[in-house]
Amino acid sequence: DARLMSHQRSDNANPDPNTCLGVFGLSLYTTERDLREVFSRYGPLAGVNVVYDQRTGRSRGFAFVYYERIDDAKEAMERANGMELDGRRIRVDYSITKRPHTPTPGIYMGRPTHNGGGGSSSSSGGGGRRRDSYNDRGYDRYDRYDEYDYRYSRRRSPSPYYSRYRSRSRSRSYSPRRY
């Protein structure tokens, strides 16, 4: 099939050039500051994010480095890939994902359809909001959340356990006075 060779599609092995680089194989002790020092050689950075394990709080051994210019990202990719950092051979590539996922609200994601006119609401909910191929490629689902109405995400009153715990520790902190 000749068409297979015709144009190269970006997949996980061949991400498209991007201002966001994924850096893998890091030492657990490599910090964002360390990464800044190294990667800012190739151009001004827009940000650095080491990915931490949520439970332990320690580095998961990879990070994302954001450049302001793609050309700098490209150069950094070529020069820093395979370099040794804190005793580890690091792998640098264009990131396939662009951002941390926005924490899932766990609730209704639609917009309230406050139709002022009050007519017959026929096709408001369903399928109309397809964007483009953006979402398919792991680009931001982010913006969608920006339009999100946070009134619906507000939590209910704090759990009874919390208040009990509070009052107990509170009362404990009152040290009984001696005479």
Place this chain on the structure above:
DNA sequence: GTTGAGCGTT
């Protein structure tokens, strides 16, 4: 101060 495949939250 574990390693080591791996694309994401504080």
